[in-house]
Amino acid sequence: MQRYKCIVSYDGTQFAGYQVQPNKRTVQSELENALRKLHKGLDVKVFASGRTDAGVHARGQVIHFDSPLRIPIAKWEIALNSLLPNDLAIVGVEAADAGFHARFDAKGKEYRYFMYRSSRRDPFKRHYAYQYSHPLNIPAIKDALPFLVGEHDFTSFCSAKSEVEDKVRKVSEIELLEEEDMLIFRFTGNGFLYNMVRILVGTLIGVGSGDISSQAIPEILERKDRTYAGKTAPAHGLYLWEVHY
Amino acid sequence: MQRYKCIVSYDGTQFAGYQVQPNKRTVQSELENALRKLHKGLDVKVFASGRTDAGVHARGQVIHFDSPLRIPIAKWEIALNSLLPNDLAIVGVEAADAGFHARFDAKGKEYRYFMYRSSRRDPFKRHYAYQYSHPLNIPAIKDALPFLVGEHDFTSFCSAKSEVEDKVRKVSEIELLEEEDMLIFRFTGNGFLYNMVRILVGTLIGVGSGDISSQAIPEILERKDRTYAGKTAPAHGLYLWEVHY
Structure with a gap:
């Protein structure tokens, strides 16, 4: 038996999220279907660094699984991709120690959120960036960032649906990049709660639109109450970019 | 009655091409459906600069239509987009002379063809660029271009299915751009025949892969026989980029 660590990229548009759900097309079920075919009907359980919601994309999701197959390491990517649908791809495979765990060994993650800042519709961006055509006060957003880092x-x-007990997390960096008509938020941290990046973005949009003051962020954190933060930004602008080990 | 000229952008993935066909989802039928709604059930015929095939995209297709509605020019784009599906968008509207014709007045067109040069699968490019992982001799392709221009x-x-009589066209420019892992062909000319850009690209790929010599291009032109040129490159790498008037 050998443990493998894979980097996985997917267009989240047509997935009901990462995790297996009955009668839904999910990333995990497609990965496990491909592995079952490769293993002649044997079930192979896949473990990911974490879930992603319906519509959320991934450039660098990480998974692990165990296999008795003696496939040379360089052939795994081709073998798996030949069995996967074309909105889901393995973009890296390496042999891992038997003790490696995609979720428990993750030291941090990077997420990116793409906003398309235009009133002009772009059919090529409809699933890949959140179109937002209202004015945004970018300096106000930048003022809010240091309150969230740490x-x-x-x-x-x-x-509010999350059942995680300990909601303390460390956000090591939030960067705001402006590239032509795209505004990109880069979040890195040791872990992110359910919907956390989307609520951070929604709150920062609230700051940029003037609904929330930059200076109010410390109080929103202190309240420990979901209703004080901004809206949950749409899923289709979000990408799990990289997982750090 | 006022004639309107519109610039139209569409993701060709889920269209059976531009032109109306029975029981198929086409760009023209979606445009005419939207106009019919806006005109309370009145049929409004749409004329385009030309057809595009199933899977072919457009950044700058041009159409015209006539309307008796007194909608201010600045509101047309919003009104039409609110009635169009999200893979099809109006990105510009202007009032045109009564004699303007999107097809007959077109002086030239620009097409771009995107090739993704990698053996690594990318779920985000699957509908938007032709993945080609074999080696290509770029200098040989560049040597072939001058034989095709003019x-x-x-x-x-x-x-071979084309019913056009006169197959003389003037290609004014072919440019090859390399941007990271993308190879982009830019074609400008006074008109393009059915599948012409895709056959030009397929032939240039034949040159780059060594199947066709650059020096053979003049003979391929002289033969006036489809079987001498290369394959028809896949539709999903092709974009109607701009129409010149």
Whole structure:
């Protein structure tokens, strides 16, 4: 038996999220279907660094699985991709130690959120960036960022549905990039709660639109109450960019 | 009655091409459906600069239509986009002279063809660029370009199904751009025959892969026979980029 670590990229548009759900097309079920075919009907369980929601994309999701197959390491990517649908791809495979775990060994993650800042419709961006045509006060957004960076209890920035007990996370960096008509938020941290990046973005949009003051961020954190933060930004602008080990 | 000229952008992935066909989803039928709604059930015929095939994209297709509606010019784009599906968008509207014709007044067109030069699968490019992972001799392709530029009978580079009589067209420029892992062909000319850009690209790929010599291009043109040129490159790498008037 050998453990493999794979980097996985997917267009989230036509997936009901990462995790297996009955009668839904999910990333995990497509990965496990491909592995089952490769293993002649044997079930192979896949473990990911974490879930992604319906519509959320991934450039660098990481998974691991165990296999008894003696496939040379360089052939795994081709073998798996030949069995996967074309909106889901393996973009890297390496042999891992038997103790490696995609979720528990993850030291941090990077997410990016793409906003398309235009009132002009672009059919090529409809699934890949959140179109937002209202004015945004970018300096106000930048003023808000330092209040969010660091170790905080992010209860206010977590879906109320979450069952995680400890909501303290460390956001190590938030960067705002402006590239032509795209505004890109880069978030890196040791872990992110359910919907956390989307609520951070929604809150920062609230700051940029003048609904929320930059200076109010510390209080929103202190309240530990989801209702004080901004809206949850749409899923289709979000990309799980990289997982760090 | 006022004639309107519109610039139209579409993701060709889910269209059976531009032109109306029975029981198929086409760009023209979606445009005419939207106009019919806006005109309370009145049929409004749309005329385009030319057809595009199933899977072919457009950044700058041009259409015209006539309307009795007194909608301010600045509101047309919003009104039409609110009635169009999100893979098809109006990106410009202007009032045109009564004699303007999107097809007959077109002086030239620009097409671009995107090739993704990698053996690594990319789920985000699957519908938007032709993945080609084999080696290509770029200098050989560049050597072939001057033979294709200029006024020629392009019968060899036209689908044998075409019913057009006069197959003489003038290609004013072919440019090859390399941007990271993308190879982009830019074609400008006074008109392009059915499948012509895709056969030009397929032939240039034949030159780059060593199947066709650069020096053979003049003979391929002279033969006036489709079987002498290369394959028809896949539709999903092709974009109607701009129409010149």
